[in-house]
Amino acid sequence: GVSRYVGTARRSLLQHRPTLRGIATGCFAALTAAALHAQLDFTPHIPAAGLFMAAIAALGLAALHVQRSGARMFVTPTYALAPVAPVYTILGLALLATTSWLGTSSALALRAGRTERELGAQAALPAYATAARLNPWDARFWAQQGRAQYKAAFTTPPNPALLIEAAHSFENATRLDERYSAAWADLGATRRHLGEFTPAAEAFTRAVTYDPIHPSWHMAQGDAWLAAGAPFRAGEAYGAAVSSAPTLLPSL
Numbered sequence: 639g640v641s642r643y644v645g646t647a648r649r650s651l652l653q654h655r656p657t658l659r660g661i662a663t664g665c666f667a668a669l670t671a672a673a674l675h676a677q678l679d680f681t682p683h684i685p686a687a688g689l690f691m692a693a694i695a696a697l698g699l700a701a702l703h704v705q706r707s708g709a710r711m712f713v714t715p716t717y718a719l720a721p722v723a724p725v726y727t728i729l730g731l732a733l734l735a736t737t738s739w740l741g742t743s744s745a746l747a748l749r750a751g752r753t754e755r756e757l758g759a760q761a762a763l764p765a766y767a768t769a770a771r772l773n774p775w776d777a778r779f780w781a782q783q784g785r786a787q788y789k790a791a792f793t794t795p796p797n798p799a800l801l802i803e804a805a806h807s808f809e810n811a812t813r814l815d816e817r818y819s820a821a822w823a824d825l826g827a828t829r830r831h832l833g834e835f836t837p838a839a840e841a842f843t844r845a846v847t848y849d850p851i852h853p854s855w856h857m858a859q860g861d862a863w864l865a866a867g868a869p870f871r872a873g874e875a876y877g878a879a880v881s882s883a884p885t886l887l888p889s890l
Contacts, residue, residue, distance in 0.1 A: 665698025747779055759789035777815035781824065784808040788828055804828050819849035826858060835866035846878065853883035
């Protein structure tokens with residue numbers, strides 16, 4: 639795994655030919671940068687990006703196995719690479735399968751968003767559910783599904799059961815990403831409509847903890863605490879709302 643990658647990258651620095659050393663080092667630097675970038679973005683979800691990274695890896699490995707004999711350059715014979723060839727083949731296929739799988743879930747989420755805009759939240763629920771099922775480790779998919787379930791709960795005819803499902807989706811999103819403030823706020827709104835005012839107030843509290851610049855969340859937090867019978871905590875929330883947006887003072 640990591641040790642093999644580090645060892646291969648070290649070999650690139652020790653390559654005897656400057657040109658080949660530059661090619662190999664550049665390839666492994668590009669792969670390292672792509673891996674770091676993937677921690678914050680979903681670039682590997684795109685199959686083309688995965689294939690591009692696989693091609694860069696192949697180029698770097700080929701540069702490592704090029705040797706010099708007199709005035710001729712040649713690649714290490716296939717039989718010499720036989721022990722490691724299956725390993726790199728399996729890794730390449732796994733990378734391609736993973737990027738295709740994650741890319742499918744992202745494409746489904748995009749299609750669900752378009753369906754929701756054109757036909758409504760109820761029609762988009764199957765696509766959102768499939769995207770979350772394909773990639774259950776992405777908090778965004780659970781939050782998108784939860785918002786669609788929340789909206790669909792108030793369509794005609796109303797379906798209150800969808801509020802419970804929405805709460806479950808938002809809980810999954812916050813479990814995967816504890817600092818997902820928007821998901822906490824959506825969970826608070828859902829709990830409030832379910833009549834669970836204390837859990838709603840606690841969810842809004844988590845939302846404003848991670849993102850305190852939304853006065854509407856402070857107001858909702860105060861309303862939830864007031865409905866839960868905690869006027870002093872409600873007053874603190876309303877005060878925080880006024881502090882973040884003084885124009886709210888007349889409405890209080």
